[in-house]
Amino acid sequence: MASLFRKLIQSELGIQSYEHYFRCYQNSLPKQEEGGKIAYNKEVFQDIYEKLKDQDIVSIERRSTRLMDTMLYAMRINRMYLPEFVFYLAVSLFLISQMLPVGITLVSLGLISLCFLFKSYEFIENKYCYIDAHIILVYKEVLEELMLRKQVSK
DSSP states (O other): OOOHHHHHHHHHHOHHHHHHHHHHHHHHGGGOOTTSOOOOOHHHHHHHHHHHTTSOHHHHHHHHHHHHHHHHHHHHHHHHHHHHHHHHHHHHHHHHHTTOOHHHHHHHHHHHHHHHHHHHHHHHHHHTOHHHHHHHHHHHHHHHHHHHHHHHHO
């Protein structure tokens, strides 16, 4: 399972492009700025720009819409994790307090724990994808730049 940002970049620009961008940022990690921030990567910007510069405005707007939808979904995953955790605890305590047969309780707790484990993995995968987030930010800047240039040229 990959982060939402990785999936978006791979579907929009290709798997090889994503891997190239990832390597560019991974190589720049040792050269981080003093504040711990990853430096802006012009090579990634130029490559994405070159791939998309011939796209029409409608295509760029669709890409921008997909990007915004993905960003909103990633924020929703992060925001909903705490309520999901509280719900998991409440349901677990409820099942234990019902004094059901041990087998039924264990199977129920196991299934609920598997679901919560999936949600936890999804949360961690999307919360700690720093390099993917930087690539997405560059992608967003390229789309904004292209939309601005296309609107000015009309």
